[in-house]
Amino acid sequence: MRFHWFAEVTYPDLPSDYRERYRSAWVTPPARLADPQKVGETYRMFIRLMQLADQVGFDGLTVNEHHQTVIAMTPSPNLLAASLATSTRNAAITIVGNSLALYNPPTRVAEEYAYLDCVSGGRLAAGFVLGTPMDSVFAYGMPPIEVRARFEEARQLILRAWSEPEPFVFNGKYNKLRYVNIWPRPIQKRIPIWVPGGGGSVETWDLVNEHDYCYGHLSFSGLYSSKPLVDAFWEYIDARGGNLNPHRMAFTQVVCLANTEAEAEREYYEAVRYFHRNSAPGNFGNPPGYTTIRSMKASAAQVSLGRSKLTPEDRIRASRGEMGFWEYDEKGYIIAGPPPRVRQRLRELITDLRIGQLIATPHVGNLREEVAAENTRLFGHEVAPYLRDLWADQPDYWTPEASQKLVAQNAPVVRGSDPRSAARKGATAKQAGSSAT
Amino acid sequence: MKMEKKTVGRLDIRLWSGGTGAPLLYLHGFEHHPGDAAFLNRLAENHLVCAPEHPGFGTSTPLEEYYDIIDVALHYRRLIESWHQGAVDVIGHSLGGMFAAELAVISPHSVRRLVLVDAYGLWLHEHPLPDPFALAPRDLERAKWSDPGKAPMPEPSAFEAPGDADALAIFRAQNLGTATKFMWPIPDRGLNRRLPYIEAPTLIIHGAADGLIPAVYAEAFAHLIPKARVAVIRNAGHLPMLEAEDEFVLTVNDFLA
Numbered sequence: 142m143r144f145h146w147f148a149e150v151t152y153p154d155l156p157s158d159y160r161e162r163y164r165s166a167w168v169t170p171p172a173r174l175a176d177p178q179k180v181g182e183t184y185r186m187f188i189r190l191m192q193l194a195d196q197v198g199f200d201g202l203t204v205n206e207h208h209q210t211v212i213a214m215t216p217s218p219n220l221l222a223a224s225l226a227t228s229t230r231n232a233a234i235t236i237v238g239n240s241l242a243l244y245n246p247p248t249r250v251a252e253e254y255a256y257l258d259c260v261s262g263g264r265l266a267a268g269f270v271l272g273t274p275m276d277s278v279f280a281y282g283m284p285p286i287e288v289r290a291r292f293e294e295a296r297q298l299i300l301r302a303w304s305e306p307e308p309f310v311f312n313g314k315y316n317k318l319r320y321v322n323i324w325p326r327p328i329q330k331r332i333p334i335w336v337p338g339g340g341g342s343v344e345t346w347d348l349v350n351e352h353d354y355c356y357g358h359l360s361f362s363g364l365y366s367s368k369p370l371v372d373a374f375w376e377y378i379d380a381r382g383g384n385l386n387p388h389r390m391a392f393t394q395v396v397c398l399a400n401t402e403a404e405a406e407r408e409y410y411e412a413v414r415y416f417h418r419n420s421a422p423g424n425f426g427n428p429p430g431y432t433t434i435r436s437m438k439a440s441a442a443q444v445s446l447g448r449s450k451l452t453p454e455d456r457i458r459a460s461r462g463e464m465g466f467w468e469y470d471e472k473g474y475i476i477a478g479p480p481p482r483v484r485q486r487l488r489e490l491i492t493d494l495r496i497g498q499l500i501a502t503p504h505v506g507n508l509r510e511e512v513a514a515e516n517t518r519l520f521g522h523e524v525a526p527y528l529r530d531l532w533a534d535q536p537d538y539w540t541p542e543a544s545q546k547l548v549a550q551n552a553p554v555v556r557g558s559d560p561r562s563a564a565r566k567g568a569t570a571k572q573a574g575s576s577a578t
Numbered sequence: 579m580k581m582e583k584k585t586v587g588r589l590d591i592r593l594w595s596g597g598t599g600a601p602l603l604y605l606h607g608f609e610h611h612p613g614d615a616a617f618l619n620r621l622a623e624n625h626l627v628c629a630p631e632h633p634g635f636g637t638s639t640p641l642e643e644y645y646d647i648i649d650v651a652l653h654y655r656r657l658i659e660s661w662h663q664g665a666v667d668v669i670g671h672s673l674g675g676m677f678a679a680e681l682a683v684i685s686p687h688s689v690r691r692l693v694l695v696d697a698y699g700l701w702l703h704e705h706p707l708p709d710p711f712a713l714a715p716r717d718l719e720r721a722k723w724s725d726p727g728k729a730p731m732p733e734p735s736a737f738e739a740p741g742d743a744d745a746l747a748i749f750r751a752q753n754l755g756t757a758t759k760f761m762w763p764i765p766d767r768g769l770n771r772r773l774p775y776i777e778a779p780t781l782i783i784h785g786a787a788d789g790l791i792p793a794v795y796a797e798a799f800a801h802l803i804p805k806a807r808v809a810v811i812r813n814a815g816h817l818p819m820l821e822a823e824d825e826f827v828l829t830v831n832d833f834l835a
Binding site for chain 1: 744747751752753757762
């Protein structure tokens with residue numbers, strides 16, 4: 142069981158009526174609302190938080206790519222990853238990922254990922270994504286009907302650029318390169334590849350199934366919202382005789398740890414509402430052609446998709462910030478409270494959805510740094526070690542070997558057991574976690 | 579009009595045809611083929627009308643088989659050659675106007691007279707077009723029609739399963755997704771450089787109240803095409819053949835007579 146630290150790098154100081162006045166958090170948010178000094182402070186805060194996550198035993202530090210949005214100011218996740226790669230020691234750098242269709246030529250991704258793998262000592266997990274419609278289609282002007290074909294061509298080019306020993310010619314439909322011969326090459330001979338989605342496109346499922354990539358359902362709406370899609374994914378893989386190892390599945394979950402329930406509500410409620418109120422895609426969420434007809438038909442045919450415990454009204458209220466704090470918790474959007482409660486609910490989530498890579502989200506919206514830092518510490522010391530027994534019998538091919546070893550040596554373990562003596566005996570994460578409750 | 583399935587080169591398409599008289603090719607707009615629309619039947623009273631569905635639209639072969647504007651122009655050249663010996667009259671509406679203009683450029687011997695109706699294909703910096711793919715449905719209706727309250731309901735369409743919401747969503751995604759290939763992010767694939775090559779006498783018809791393509795675009799087309807004149811239709815938006823059917827048919831017949 143792996144735990145990654147992730148948060149959307151959200152602008153923290155939007156006007157309280159942002160949603161009503163500007164409707165979309167994406168593509169067209171007025172730039173005048175952001176103070177670049179404050180943006181810089183926000184970046185530095187996230188770097189500090191992720192450095193802390195590295196120290197308290199997280200398996201991975203996760204960054205992602207979005208454009209022109211108030212909720213994720215990381216147009217190049219590789220820049221943030223570079224800051225982390227040289228200032229952290231143990232955790233994987235999980236990039237989820239680069240929007241391959243947007244790089245021209247896509248060998249840029251092969252080069253930057255290779256740089257990151259080298260500079261981090263082989264700790265890179267390389268994410269390939271299509272990008273949301275808001276990113277790839279609206280912000281970067283890609284015809285929606287071309288995004289997937291460009292992604293696929295770029296993927297093939299990048300894999301060859303990493304592995305071909307000699308310069309080669311690439312004559313693609315969208316990319317024509319006479320001399321492909323990138324410097325540097327990655328340390329890892331087989332970089333773990335993650336292809337997270339969220340919309341349930343069957344083309345993505347086919348891709349991850351065929352190549353045994355790590356899939357990911359990256360949502361911010363939790364178990365009940367996502368369960369129909371995640372179940373459909375596993376059913377799809379199972380029906381095709383694919384790999385059911387939980388470690389090939391990642392999932393995001395907002396976590397709000399505190400010493401008491403009252404403290405959790407006091408510290409996190411406003412930040413949770415801030416995030417949900419200010420993440421609406423407006424009219425930019427579903428341009429024609431982005432989802433293929435095949436995927437539209439497959440979605441309509443998936444029986445499990447009708448089984449959500451959330452009503453359409455629930456989703457609307459959640460997105461408007463109209464739920465109470467514990468209603469957000471009850472409906473799965475967040476998992477909040479003291480460590481024992483959070484452990485229990487995460488255990489249910491992880492086993493119910495069959496997740497081996499939990500992308501915990503200890504910062505959300507405009508949360509204060511002190512709260513996010515305490516959340517991170519509590520997660521590293523009081524939650525993660527108690528859940529490491531999960532899936533311990535299954536190998537993890539989707540987290541870099543180097544970071545697996547380092548984290549196993551250095552991460553906190555269950556209180557009462559002695560981490561240093563365990564490390565000296567060469568304990569693995571599996572052994573360290575086997576006494577968890 | 580009679581619908582049939584036809585193979586053109588490697589592409590299977592649907593095609594509506596009927597009437598007698600001089601051959602007339604009608605190329606539809608970016609949302610959908612108008613099916614057995616009244617205006618097509620009116621044109622068929624004195625023309626041999628052929629109204630194919632674009633590849634990638636409806637149930638015609640999906641777009642993967644062809645992918646550039648030149649492929650579209652060559653597809654229509656081949657369709658004309660398989661249908662009629664010699665030049666034909668061509669009407670192109672909206673996205674079909676972009677296709678018709680490219681056809682007239684690349685294959686002047688195929689096009690006798692050309693009619694462009696509220697055509698896409700140009701971009702005027704001073705008059706930016708709205709993004710039809712990001713408009714809320716209600717705003718799209720407002721932009722399309724001179725008077726949304728009097729818009730034909732239902733709009734004539736090649737959609738075959740009225741009442742089936744899922745099927746309609748797929749039909750629209752199929753059509754509009756294909757249209758993005760030529761209209762996204764800006765419906766300019768270099769036509770402004772090529773319009774001066776058009777040899778056919780050309781009529782530019784434009785709805786005065788077109789909220790998707792302002793009427794100033796009609797002047798821009800006429801300015802770039804050597805033998806062109808403009809006919810503005812009042813009380814019509816992006817679909818003058820539906821909102822002002824009589825005037826549209828009269829204007830076309832006049833020009834093609």
